[in-house]
Amino acid sequence: MATLHRPPVPALRALVDSIWAHDPSPGAPSLPGAREHVLPTGATHIALRIDGPPLHIFKHADDLHGQGLGHAVVGGARTVYHLRDVSQPSASVGAMLRPGAARVLLGVPESALAGQHTPLDQLLPVGEVEALSERLRSCRDGAGRLAVFEHWLLVRAQGRPVALHPALVQVLRRPGHPEQRAADLVRASGLSHRHCIALFRQATGLAPHDWLALQRFNQVLALAARPMETWSGIAAATGYADQAHLANSFRDITGMTPGVWRRQADPATPRHVPLAPQVLRP
Structure with a gap:
C-alpha cells in the first residue's frame, strides 16, 4: 500500500x-x-x-x-x-x-x-x-x-480567489489556545455575535464552539501519536479538566476509547482506524 x-x-x-x-x-x-x-x-x-x-x-x-x-x-x-x-x-x-x-x-x-x-x-x-x-x-x-x-x-x-471576511481570516489564523471559547472568537472578530456565527458557519460548516472542540481534538491526536505521552498529561496539556473529561470527549468524537484508539490506530494514519471484519446479519 x-x-x-x-x-x-x-x-x-x-x-x-x-x-x-x-x-x-x-x-x-x-x-x-x-x-x-x-x-x-x-x-x-x-x-x-x-x-x-x-x-x-x-x-x-x-x-x-x-x-x-x-x-x-x-x-x-x-x-x-x-x-x-x-x-x-x-x-x-x-x-x-x-x-x-x-x-x-x-x-x-x-x-x-x-x-x-x-x-x-x-x-x-x-x-x-x-x-x-x-x-x-x-x-x-x-x-x-x-x-x-x-x-x-x-x-x-483560476480567477476565483478565496473571499473570506477579513475578520474571519484573522480569527481562523489565530493559534488555538486549549481553553479558548466561542465568545473569545466572536470578540476577536470585532463583529456582532449573530453576524460572526453566520459567517463562521458559511466558511467552516461548523459553529465556533464545535470548530474549537475539533481544534482541541486535533491537538490531542497529535500528542497521543507519541507513545511516551500519558493520557493524563495530554488532558492537562490540552485544557481538559482531567483524564476522565478527555476520555468522554474522545469517545463522543471517535466512537472508541482512547485506549482502543492507541492499540488499533496506525500513527501514520491516525484518523483511519481499522476494525475487525464485521459479521453482518441479513
Whole structure:
C-alpha cells in the first residue's frame, strides 16, 4: 500500500490544506465486512475513488445497511466519526479544503455541505466529474493521478480567489489556545455575535464552539501519536479538566476509547482506524 500526502502547489494553498493519493498493495485481498472508523478533521474534503466499488459509509457499528455514495464525493465538515467500508481495495485521490474554499471550488458554502456526504457531480457541470475520472483512470500510478487531480483543482480555482471576511481570516489564523471559547472568537472578530456565527458557519460548516472542540481534538491526536505521552498529561496539556473529561470527549468524537484508539490506530494514519471484519446479519 502506498499513500502520497503533501501540500498543494503554492497557487492553491489559500484554498487547499493538503492533497493525497492512495494506491492499494498489488494483489491486496478482499476483506468481507471490513470497516474503519474515520475520525473528523473539522474540514471539508473532496475524494474520488478510481476503481473498486462505490464509497459506502455507516453511521455507527450497529448500522447494518449504511449509505452508498458513488465514486466521487464531498465530505462536509463533521463533529463526530463515521464508518467506511474498506472490504475491497481501491485507488483514490482527494483534498482537504481550507475554510471558504468550497464556495470557490464547488460553488456552495461549507454550511451547505456540513455533516453529510454529497455526490460531487451534484455540484459541478454535467460531465465534469466523469471527464476527470476518465483522466484519473488513464494514469499509471498515484503520483500521476495526484498531478491530474491537482491540475483540476487549479483550473477550478483560476480567477476565483478565496473571499473570506477579513475578520474571519484573522480569527481562523489565530493559534488555538486549549481553553479558548466561542465568545473569545466572536470578540476577536470585532463583529456582532449573530453576524460572526453566520459567517463562521458559511466558511467552516461548523459553529465556533464545535470548530474549537475539533481544534482541541486535533491537538490531542497529535500528542497521543507519541507513545511516551500519558493520557493524563495530554488532558492537562490540552485544557481538559482531567483524564476522565478527555476520555468522554474522545469517545463522543471517535466512537472508541482512547485506549482502543492507541492499540488499533496506525500513527501514520491516525484518523483511519481499522476494525475487525464485521459479521453482518441479513
